[in-house]
Amino acid sequence: xxxxxxxxxxxxxxxxxxxxxxxxxxxxxxxxxxxxxxxxxxxxxxxxxxxxxxxxxxxxxxxxxxxxxxxxxxxxxxxxxxxxxxxxxxxxxxxxxxxxxxxxxxxxxxxxxxxxxxxxxxxxxxxxxxxxxxxxxxxxxxxxxxxxxxxxxxxxxxxxxxxxxxxxxxxxxxxxxxxxxxxxxxxxxxxxxxxxxxxxxxxxxxxxxxxxxxxxxxxxxxxxxxxxxxxxxxxxxxxxxxxxxxxxxxxxxxxxxxxxxxxxxxxxxxxxxxxxxxxxxxxxxxxxxxxxxxxxxxxxxxxxxxxxxxxxxxxxxxxxxxxxxxxxxxxxxxxxxxxxxxxxxxxxxxxxxxxxxxxxxxxxxxxxxxxxxxxxxxxxxxxxxxxxxxxxxxxxxxxxxxxxxxxxxxxxxxxxxxxxxxxxxxxxxxxxxxxxxxxxxxxxxxxxxxxxxxxxxxxxxxxxxxxxxxxxxxxxxxxxxxxxxxxxxxxxxxxxxxxxxxxxxxxxxxxxxxxxxxxxxxxxxxxxxxxxxxxxxxxxxxxxxxxxxxxxxxxxxxxxxxxxxxxxxxxx
Amino acid sequence: xxxxxxxxxxxxxxxxxxxxxxxxxxxxxxxxxxxxxxxxxxxxxxxxxxxxxxxxxxxxxxxxxxxxxxxxxxxxxxxxxxxxxxxxxxxxxxxxxxxxxxxxxxxxxxxxxxxxxxxxxxxxxxxxxxxxxxxxxxxxxxxxxxxxxxxxxxxxxxxxxxxxxxxxxxxxxxxxxxxxxxxxxxxxxxxxxxxxxxxxxxxxxxxxxxxxxxxxxxxxxxxxxxxxxxxxxxxxxxxxxxxxxxxxxxxxxxxxxxxxxxxxxxxxxxxxxxxxxxxxxxxxxxxxxxxxxxxxxxxxxxxxxxxxxxxxxxxxxxxxxxxxxxxxxxxxxxxxxxxxxxxxxxxxxxx
Numbered sequence: 034x035x036x037x038x039x040x041x042x043x044x045x046x047x048x049x050x051x052x053x054x055x056x057x058x059x060x061x062x063x064x065x066x067x068x069x070x071x072x073x074x075x076x077x078x079x080x081x082x083x084x085x086x087x088x089x090x091x092x093x094x095x096x097x098x099x100x101x102x103x104x105x106x107x108x109x110x111x112x113x114x115x116x117x118x119x120x121x122x123x124x125x126x127x128x129x130x131x132x133x134x135x136x137x138x139x140x141x142x143x144x145x146x147x148x149x150x151x152x153x154x155x156x157x158x159x160x161x162x163x164x165x166x167x168x169x170x171x172x173x174x175x176x177x178x179x180x181x182x183x184x185x186x187x188x189x190x191x192x193x194x195x196x197x198x199x200x201x202x203x204x205x206x207x208x209x210x211x212x213x214x215x216x217x218x219x220x221x222x223x224x225x226x227x228x229x230x231x232x233x234x235x236x237x238x239x240x241x242x243x244x245x246x247x248x249x250x251x252x253x254x255x256x257x258x259x260x261x262x263x264x265x266x267x268x269x270x271x272x273x274x275x276x277x278x279x280x281x282x283x284x285x286x287x288x289x290x291x292x293x294x295x296x297x298x299x300x301x302x303x304x305x306x307x308x309x310x311x312x313x314x315x316x317x318x319x320x321x322x323x324x325x326x327x328x329x330x331x332x333x334x335x336x337x338x339x340x341x342x343x344x345x346x347x348x349x350x351x352x353x354x355x356x357x358x359x360x361x362x363x364x365x366x367x368x369x370x371x372x373x374x375x376x377x378x379x380x381x382x383x384x385x386x387x388x389x390x391x392x393x394x395x396x397x398x399x400x401x402x403x404x405x406x407x408x409x410x411x412x413x414x415x416x417x418x419x420x421x422x423x424x425x426x427x428x429x430x431x432x433x434x435x436x437x438x439x440x441x442x443x444x445x446x447x448x449x450x451x452x453x454x455x456x457x458x459x460x461x462x463x464x465x466x467x468x469x470x471x472x473x474x475x476x477x478x479x480x481x482x483x484x485x486x487x488x489x490x491x492x493x494x495x496x497x498x499x500x501x502x503x504x505x506x507x508x509x510x511x512x513x514x515x516x517x518x519x520x521x522x523x524x525x526x527x528x529x530x531x532x533x534x535x536x537x538x539x540x541x542x543x544x545x546x547x548x549x550x551x552x553x554x555x556x557x558x559x560x561x562x563x564x565x566x567x568x569x570x571x572x573x574x575x576x577x578x579x580x581x582x583x584x585x586x587x588x589x590x591x592x593x594x595x596x597x598x599x600x601x602x603x604x605x
Numbered sequence: 606x607x608x609x610x611x612x613x614x615x616x617x618x619x620x621x622x623x624x625x626x627x628x629x630x631x632x633x634x635x636x637x638x639x640x641x642x643x644x645x646x647x648x649x650x651x652x653x654x655x656x657x658x659x660x661x662x663x664x665x666x667x668x669x670x671x672x673x674x675x676x677x678x679x680x681x682x683x684x685x686x687x688x689x690x691x692x693x694x695x696x697x698x699x700x701x702x703x704x705x706x707x708x709x710x711x712x713x714x715x716x717x718x719x720x721x722x723x724x725x726x727x728x729x730x731x732x733x734x735x736x737x738x739x740x741x742x743x744x745x746x747x748x749x750x751x752x753x754x755x756x757x758x759x760x761x762x763x764x765x766x767x768x769x770x771x772x773x774x775x776x777x778x779x780x781x782x783x784x785x786x787x788x789x790x791x792x793x794x795x796x797x798x799x800x801x802x803x804x805x806x807x808x809x810x811x812x813x814x815x816x817x818x819x820x821x822x823x824x825x826x827x828x829x830x831x832x833x834x835x836x837x838x839x840x841x842x843x844x845x846x847x848x849x850x851x852x853x854x855x856x857x858x859x860x861x862x863x864x865x866x867x868x869x870x871x872x873x874x875x876x877x878x879x880x881x882x883x884x885x886x887x888x889x890x891x892x893x894x895x896x897x898x899x900x901x902x903x904x905x906x907x908x909x910x911x912x913x914x915x916x917x918x919x920x921x922x923x924x925x926x927x928x929x930x931x932x933x934x935x936x937x938x939x940x941x942x943x944x945x946x947x948x949x950x951x952x953x954x955x956x
Contacts, residue, residue, distance in 0.1 A: 209693060211689045211693040212693050212695060212696075214655075214658070214660045214680070214687070214689070214693070215687065215689055215693045215695070215754075216695075216706065216710075217658075217659070217660065217679075217680040217681050218658050218659075218660070218680050218681070218683075218685060218686060218687040218755075219681070219686070219706050219707030219710055219754070219755075219758060220681045220682075220684075220707050220710035220711050220758065221681050221706075221710045222679065222681050223679075225681075225710060226681075229706070230695060233697050234696070234697055325621070325622060
């Protein structure tokens with residue numbers, strides 16, 4: 034090895050040091066502890082705990098339900114997402130940019146907000162049920178939505194639609210339309226051209242979007258917990274119940290390992306596929322691929338799609354916001370404080386300690402706690418993400434980078450509840466006892482945000498080609514000026530995007546937080562969950578109000594990301 | 606030559622939103638004829654091809670094939686071949702599958718497909734390329750595959766959209782003559798779109814010169830070059846010796862007054878005009894009807910000819926002069942003569 038090679042390797046090693054140590058201590062060590070724990074009761078061989086789990090009727094039911102609902106959710110998401118992706122990819126129309134920005138909002142919505150929003154729209158005290166009860170003078174809510182499988186599926190589609198729209202739509206929009214035209218002039222009809230040309234070319238994009246959606250649906254937690262009710266449990270929810278309610282940590286560990294092996298396989302396949310999506314096939318700039326809506330048929334199609342997307346994407350959130358400022362006839366047995374009408378009572382109520390419960394924390398404090406955690410997460414995630422992204426951007430083909438890139442993505446495939454469980458198992462005792470540390474939650478959030486941060490930073494770091502720096506220095510810029518006028522402006526925006534990702538992820542994170550947060554320091558999603566699990570109009574109203582606040586924070590974050598995104602084809 | 610009219614375009618209009626891409630284009634193509642559509646980028650020539658192919662629909666106007674309307678025939682049933690600019694080869698298929706695609710769409714037997722593709726590959730000189738990945742082809746190879754793909758279905762009409770746009774100059778010359786020989790040999794009816802006059806003149810029987818969505822001139826290459834129909838055509842062909850002038854009638858003779866003096870013209874009208882002096886129809890002597898004197902300010906050696914810029918008073922004009930016996934020297938005053946009937950063209954004055 035010559036000197037320059039040695040220097041390169043040393044530099045890479047230095048860049049990797051902090052992020053890797055962090056992952057080792059807070060990711061692999063907890064996972065290892067879960068693994069160890071799952072063998073705790075293995076009296077007759079290592080496979081015994083797993084065999085026990087497999088033969089257990091209830092575990093099999095949970096497994097089956099997890100796969101079944103994830104498959105169904107994914108198919109539904111594709112069914113709506115693919116026509117939507119086609120609309121975005123091939124047509125230019127007024128309000129398209131807005132619709133695209135809107136479609137991104139659900140993705141950053143905390144699960145609890147989504148659950149509460151659908152509740153506000155379709156739940157027993159939601160708009161639609163209230164309206165039909167009022168109209169037809171019914172005593173009971175006619176539409177049963179919460180605690181049904183429909184609620185879970187609809188919420189999953191709402192949540193993940195944007196993945197299909199973005200991944201497939203972005204790819205499709207750069208696909209040269211002349212390929213289909215060529216097929217048409219060679220005698221293929223519309224359908225044949227789609228089947229032989231468009232579909233095979235889109236396949237990797239569709240597959241990778243479907244996989245990502247499947248992974249998210251597979252590990253879905255908050256939606257199932259709140260909207261599904263006690264009847265439905267996925268692996269993720271079951272791990273939570275086993276840990277929190279039954280304190281059966283060994284079984285929780287076994288289930289975690291089961292889930293982790295599924296998601297790991299899926300993540301690896303996903304990473305492979307997304308590498309194929311970035312394969313350079315004839316991609317064209319958008320202005321060449323998009324048409325206006327001219328013919329009657331395309332207009333009708335666009336109108337239906339736009340209406341569908343608008344309804345699905347915005348109605349629940351609008352229902353949430355409006356429901357949070359309207360007081361209606363109180364529910365059963367509740368004392369009416371005031372007459373129905375517009376009110377900010379639910380918001381005022383947030384700072385009042387009505388019950389002198391020991392663990393009660395005023396929601397306003399929870400907001401402060403959440404913001405504090407989010408701030409810490411941003412700092413931590415950027416400090417660790419920058420060197421990792423830099424190392425990846427320097428030389429994607431260097432061996433350490435090729436090996437480490439998938440490892441960075443592992444937290445994405447690891448469910449939040451598993452992370453939380455790992456923290457409980459591993460970090461509650463020496464050598465690392467962080468039980469009482471306020472850093473525990475930002476560390477968990479950093480793990481969740483880490484893949485997103487690295488992936489938003491890498492493309493822009495990579496986009497700073499040496500030629501740009503060379504051009505600047507040939508034009509007379511000193512090394513300092515190159516840094517100031519070339520590197521920083523180019524990374525600056527990506528840093529903002531990464532920071533916003535970390536911030537919104539931390540604000541909304543529920544799965545890991547639910548397991549590891551101390552009751553006296555709850556975050557906003559935890560308080561929402563407490564409110565929604567308790568009966569009464571005031572509790573419900575406060576859940577609505579807090580969810581609305583969280584929604585606005587998250588939507589603000591998403592719009593900031595949209596605003597600052599540089600690369601047209603993101604790496605997600 | 607067969608003189609049956611194959612393709613007829615009558616008054617084709619097409620707009621994209623505010624942009625009017627075609628404003629009433631009428632063209633006829635005879636069977637076996639190679640017609641080049643020539644014009645600067647953005648003149649609507651690619652849109653015209655897309656309309657003929659059926660990829661775009663005209664807003665107005667009719668499209669006939671041997672007298673039968675084509676409007677309601679979808680692209681895959683027109684039996685036209687289109688070779689795209691930058692080729693649009695299917696990136697997920699190899700060379701063979703790209704070429705076989707059209708035959709497969711027509712549900713041809715597998716062994717016939719193999720035979721046809723083989724034959725066409727030989728025709729374009731790519732016999733060994735069957736299983737090559739199309740993403741690894743060079744510009745010239747990609748161009749041949751695209752041509753083979755368009756030819757293999759034996760289209761009634763072959764359209765080529767800037768087929769040589771992305772190959773380098775040397776290759777271009779070679780491919781230009783290859784394509785011409787191949788198409789002539791096959792007696793193929795062709796619409797050939799290009800922005801390069803050299804290409805159009807070399808390949809086409811007739812040239813349609815377009816400007817901003819309208820046909821400016823139709824004719825054989827010789828006709829267009831020797832009699833450009835407008836100042837635009839003249840400029841597009843690189844004829845830049847343009848002088849403002851006024852035609853007056855003196856003693857029964859029509860004379861044009863310009864900054865370089867009075868010159869006799871054959872035009873029988875008077876008024877303000879723009880005069881074009883052809884750069885190639887002058888001689889370095891005093892034998893012609895008109896003689897002008899100019900001072901050489903720049904010479905560029907161009908092989909057989911020498912492009913010379915002469916200053917005539919306030920005006921500078923460019924001429925292609927023979928390099929022999931010797932290059933004119935800068936600063937030297939030379940005498941040029943020409944025949945006005947051959948060298949002068951008069952256009953109505955532009956506003």
